[in-house]
Amino acid sequence: MKTLEGGLHLADVPEPRLRGGFPTPIVLGPTGIGRVTATADDVFGVQQGDIVVATSLFRSHRAADPQEALLGWTGLGGDGRPTPTTDRMREVWRNGLFAERALQPERTLVALPGADGYPEPERLAFLPWLAIAGEGVERAGVRAGQTVAVVGATGQLGTAAVLVALARGAAAVVAFGRNRATLDVLAGLDRRVVTVPLTGDRGVDGRAIAAAAGPVDAVIDTLGAVPTSAPTMAGFDAVRPDGSLVLVGGVREELPIPYGDLMHRRLTVRGSWMSNDTTVLELWSMIRRGVLDLSVLDVTVVGLDDPAAALGAAHNSHGPELVVLVP
Secondary structure, three states, X not given: OEEEOOOEEEOOOOOOOEEXXXXXXXXXXXXXXXXXOOOOOOOOOOOXXXXXXXXXXXXXXXXXXXXXXXXXXXXXOOOOOOOHHHHHXXXXXXXXXXXXXXXXXXXXXXXXXXXXXXOOHHHHHHHHHHHHHHHHHHHOOOOOXXXXXXXXXXXXXXXXXXXXXXXXXXXXXXXXEOOHHHHHHHHOOOOOEEEEEOOOOHHHHHHHHHHHOOOEEEEEEOOOOOOOOHHHHHHHHHEEEEEEEEEOOOOOOOOOOOHHHHHHOOOEEEEOOOOOHHHHHHHHHHHHOOOOOHHHOEEEEEOOOOHHHHHHHHHOOOOOEEEEEOO
């Protein structure tokens, strides 16, 4: 037998056969927080004893043809699809983070100065979500005093975007999502949060987002796989002229953006994928100095003894609910 996710087992399979898109055997688990226990002689970016964020984003650094893979997860090329190069990356690096100890390449680790003194390290497991969301907020050009709308705010990535926008001085954050209970929780985080329940009707939703807190300067779309592009397009409809829409989530539908509308409203539509190391460090600094408060998170700690229960808990979590695997 061979181990998957620290406790789920697969029968022996010939190498390097793919099962479900993954080379096996494999330890799954993208992104997390850990302490470096040992390094190779040619590693200089992190040191033994460092608390680090493992971003899992392995880049080829080939500028003309970038290839990227999320170790312990998916392989992506420059256009977002797997390639022979990304497949090879995942075949070589099969160690994710759902384990007692993980082997990771230096280029996927970001050291967090002073993090060894952070009183509740399990809360730092939310930092990868914050970094992905923060990269999107940065690409939207959000400035203090602006109004930001978050599409898909009731998921973990959406909640991260709400928290980052608040920490960066947004005058108002419109939280747009489906789960009304989570919307109520988000509204209780800060008086600047205004919630809009998703109806599924693009026209209704777009008008509601636009009217919730005045002109919307930027929309951050954090939705995952959904059956329609209507919620994303409601965000597009709501943004003010000269505003921006940044796509951060995992929507797999085509967006019917009309040429003339985009041009005459002078909108900016941008993509944002994962995060840069500098974004991780900036957000850690905000957490460390109390600008971004992680005490709002509802953290559940799980172990490797019952992987199915751990995955079930993670699947059922919403918004600021965070399930953290601590071996």
